[in-house]
Amino acid sequence: MTDVEIPPAAKMHELLTGFQVSQALFAVAELGVATALLDGPREVNDVAAAVGADADTLGRIIRFLAQLGVFRTSGDTVEITDLGRTLADGPADSLRNVARYFHQTHYAPFGSLLHTVRTGEPAATAYLGKPFFDWVMESPELAALQNDAMAGFTQNARGDLLDVYELPEGRTVADIGGADATLLVELLTGRPERRGIVFDLPSTVAGARPTVQAAGLDERVEIVAGDFFESVPTADVYVLSAVLQDWDNTASLRILRNVARAAPAGAALVVVDMVVPEGDAPHPTKMIDITMLGMLGGRQRSESEWRRLLADGGFTLQRVVSGSGSYSVLEATLA
Template structure:
């Protein structure tokens, strides 16, 4: 090894940070799982006080708390009490990022730990670790499914903040949201377009969760809830069909099946709107975006498609892309397509 590399403190720090990334994830997960940010929201506490309330091992907890201080999640006061810092506020139960930290630290972390399997086979490590696919796992694990749906709902306003500016939904009378989950995207579009009605389509158990959420928001009268399987068919009669964070979760064969079912349900004048994770050529993305794309491949078998990929996929399904608009939350884009 070049001795000058060992003498370069900046490079040593960078490689050290790369090495400990997985441990950082687990430290943040432990803090969230034990509810430490929630405990500290009202007042600072000593390590002993936190340990007493969480059941943690006091001497070990001190080391974890000081690591959280180094990560700027917590601060340590002169009297040895620990206090919440602004980053730590994200890990509270409200606004809800605690749920995401737990999801990342449990199922996602286990799958990402077997990334080598994905690299060697091209198959999701999640399937290899858990013995079933991502969505099948959530149908069998209610607590994990609840966390996943909460995270998707919570982050939707961030991911899709400018979707209604990127496409004019007011020209449609009936929107069909395919794979709409618990209805976060449906709600965003309905609130922005008072004359619009919607059909939220997803698997029957998911649809029931969506019904409860959308009714609480006061939008239930403008939304129909339909359970089914988008690999078999989707509801007909919409003026606009919406797919948000759906295509990325499936390989080309299954993504094509969904698109062809949409095409079969659509009239020639209907619009297809896809709000999706895409890596456009010629754009530089944040480091976290590239890392997240690899993680998504290992966990969900997700594919961060390019514009050329979407051109090919949509053409095979009987669509032509009218416009692609990059959204504020990278690397999401809005694709507007029409049947041909």
């Protein structure tokens, strides 16, 4: 039996209704349906009662998502698949908080993407009436969810990158825009000769203390509040992880030049970010680039674009290291 070719109009209809897939996934994530199925198959009525949902409606959502591989059904019984487990609490590759975050922050603003295409202004700015990060920081709950979501996403998207890459020499490592210090703790664990600085906005870096304490690194990590558009601390190794993707070239250059001004001779810059491959082949970076476009005015960059940006910011790109995930390391030195 051969696969039936989908007519172009039917394929386009499928693409146009992608928003329905997103909303169904958001609902499942918010309710905790995947978490309720981690211990094994259950009757749909039982799952609905456990998560506080209407059984008939939940059953239809499950049927819809089962065709996409999120669930597996047999009669009135449903079980979670490996794909669906990524929406559950507990698994190491969980994206539940990412789904909950996107639902609360990204979905509605993307209705203004046409405005972005016409004007260049981020859809989120037009929809919210202010820059996205300013809006998020007005809500401590959303700021905390953003920290959790981004820590989980970047950790999964890095894959084995930190296993195949070793930081340059240097006693003090500064994670600029380091949020709750999840990455910095990972970089310092097992390296007692190094100390660290986690640097971010006051409302964001406040979440770093519990992470640092839980890792037993209080004596080696300094938590510093500030604005990387104004200045950054002095360090031997600077890490910018998933930071520059959030900003256009003008804003990114302000960050890079502030790092260059603070950096002593011999300092190294480690950019953990995505590198867009050439050509039309599918790649996660191209999808995330549209997220940056609509929400922040940021962008994903090709290797040649990274090289130019770093040079304009005062650095020379030395090498690019990739692992199993979507993120790469761009290691640079002061020009």
